[in-house]
Amino acid sequence: MVRGQSGRPRSFDRAEALERAMRLFWERGYEATSIAALTREMGIAAPSLYAAFGDKMTLFREVVDFYVSVYGAYMGRALEEEPTVGTGMARMLHEAASELTADGRPRGCLVAFAANNCSPSCVEVEQVLRQQRGAMQEEFERRIRKARESGELPSGVEPKELARYVAVVFQGMSQQARDGASQAELEAVAATAMLAWPKAPGAEE
Known part of the structure; x- marks a missing residue:
């Protein structure tokens, strides 16, 4: 239940506060991130x-949604902007190599690590992150199915x-x-992984 206040505070930037909370959850995981640490980092x-x-x-x-929409947006862009699903997947994995190792923020993927070391009481956290990973894999599957149907x-x-x-490769890159x-x-891993990508019908071996 939300604790009572006379009104929603407006003295801070919500996106900035989410960014600060996200970095704590990303670095420490859900259970190791205390309310005291969050308020200290968020400045409220x-x-x-x-x-x-x-x-x-x-x-x-809300942090997970923020992370996916901001830090995970490159994945959707790669799949949308490339002419084939194969080039889209290749671009996504190569960009992941950069995103997962970027300076100035925790390494790897928040969706992969935020439930690390959680106790059995954190079932809901596991579910939230599993749903996100599942949604990503389902989107890959949808695009691959469409590509198969189109020839x-x-x-x-x-x-x-x-x-x-593809999901296993991405999650392995995140752990690495x-x-x-x-x-x-990681770029070398991405390139090697794409060697197993099925060739288009009629393509030279």
């Missing part, structure tokens, strides 16, 4: 946090399996980034 008092964002879980949900990919391609392959892999090393 606890009553203002509750009034503006609700409880910690509600704030976390861009061979009729024998199984969209669900190929989508899972967290463990210290460089952008160049």
